[in-house]
Amino acid sequence: MREFDNRKSLKTFWHRHGHQLAGLIVLAGVLTIGYIGYRESHPKAVSVDDINSEMPTYKETLGIDKLKLSYDIKVDGFDGEMFLYSVYFENPPTDEDISAVEECMDKLPQDDENTYHGDVMVFADEPDKVTVMLDLGNADDEQYITEIPKALDGMKGIKKVVLNEGAEY
Known part of the structure; x- marks a missing residue:
């Protein structure tokens, strides 16, 4: 058996496979640059919990x-320009409750020639609640959204008021 020469075998290996090694080195560089570019253009994914914690x-x-009310108020969502206030009483509402x-x-700020606040209607179409409907279509301000809960506070x-009960959004 003849003696093995390291220098000669390395030289032979390089001549036979050098272009492949150079290609692998170039490929590794391209993949690294691509990975860095991808990470820069696609920041860390944000979880739904992160989004919900930052959203008001x-x-x-x-x-x-911010209102200091004597009853609980809950907001279920939005339904366009309509706001439905479901007013629940400790006992089923009577005619006196509806009148009140x-x-x-009626004590809400009135419209004037420069300001239209929206339309307010009161109805009792369900036996367990009174509904106040606020239509802000073409209203000049949104003051009534908070004025209605303040007016009911007295x-x-x-027991509670639910704003836009059952709204989808």
Whole structure:
């Protein structure tokens, strides 16, 4: 058996496979640059929990969270320019309760020649609640969104108010 010469075999290997090694080195560089570019253009994925923790709640968006009310108020969502306030009483609402809600709505700031606040209607179409409907279509301001809960605050017997109960958004 003849003696093995390291230098000669390395030289032979390089001549036979050098272009392949150079190609692998270039490929590794291209992949590294591609990976870095991908990471730069696609930042870390954000989880739904991260998004929800940074987004304001409906109450914060409408400014209702700042109101100091004597009853609980919940906002289920938005439904365009319509706001439905479901007013629940400690006992089923009577005609006097419905009249009292209407009187509270009559005390809201009135429209003038420069400001239209929206339309407010009160109805009791379900036996367990009174509904106040606010239509802000073409309204000049959104003041009534918070004025209605403030107006209802003085009434006795209100257990809770749910704004846009069952809204999809």
